[in-house]
Amino acid sequence: MSSHLDPAEWVFQSYGRACNDPRFFEVFYSNFMGKSDEIRSMFVDTDMSAQRGLLRGGVMWLVMHARGMSDTKIRALGESHSKKQMNIHPSLYGQWLDALVETLNAFDPEFNDELDTVWREVLNPGIKLIQSMYED
Ligand code: HEM
Numbered sequence: 830m831s832s833h834l835d836p837a838e839w840v841f842q843s844y845g846r847a848c849n850d851p852r853f854f855e856v857f858y859s860n861f862m863g864k865s866d867e868i869r870s871m872f873v874d875t876d877m878s879a880q881r882g883l884l885r886g887g888v889m890w891l892v893m894h895a896r897g898m899s900d901t902k903i904r905a906l907g908e909s910h911s912k913k914q915m916n917i918h919p920s921l922y923g924q925w926l927d928a929l930v931e932t933l934n935a936f937d938p939e940f941n942d943e944l945d946t947v948w949r950e951v952l953n954p955g956i957k958l959i960q961s962m963y964e965d
Pocket of ligand 1: 871872874875876880883884886887888891905906909910915917921922925956959
């Protein structure tokens with residue numbers, strides 16, 4: 830049990846254990862696209878091997894943001910995912926986070942219910958910021 834750690838530090842270490850396995854991002858996209866045809870259809874023309882690498886960095890930015898890093902990278906995601914650009918509706922982030930936590934559960938050997946809650950709480954401010962930029 831690692832719950833003596835600061836929440837953002839605990840999440841950082843969990844991510845390190847989980848994404849050590851290169852299949853992590855394949856399974857994430859399979860879980861995420863399995864959520865709905867709408868989500869699957871957004872990735873029909875995507876080079877998924879490039880996308881998996883981009884997501885590795887994107888999740889790391891969210892985690893680093895929670896550890897106090899500036900919000901520059903998160904704001905860039907807010908812009909690219911906004912209505913004017915990729916048009917990712919704010920309602921889709923709940924399924925994104927569910928897919929991420931399901932994948933962490935499968936890949937982090939130390940995953941448990943407490944870590945499930947901590948992951949959601951730690952990523953929430955960054956996700957909220959991205960969602961808030963949808964209409965700008
Ligand atoms: C906070 C959660 C998310 C993170 C960290 C994230 C991260 C990324 C990153 C790093 C890229 C590469 C382009 C860029 O840097 O802007 C990207 C592209 C993309 N994301 Fe997200 N994303 C998130 C949520 C979502 C959601 C909820 C959807 C909805 C389906 C989505 C759909 C897409 C699509 C369609 C692309 C472009 C794929 C292509 O190039 O064909 N993302 N995302």
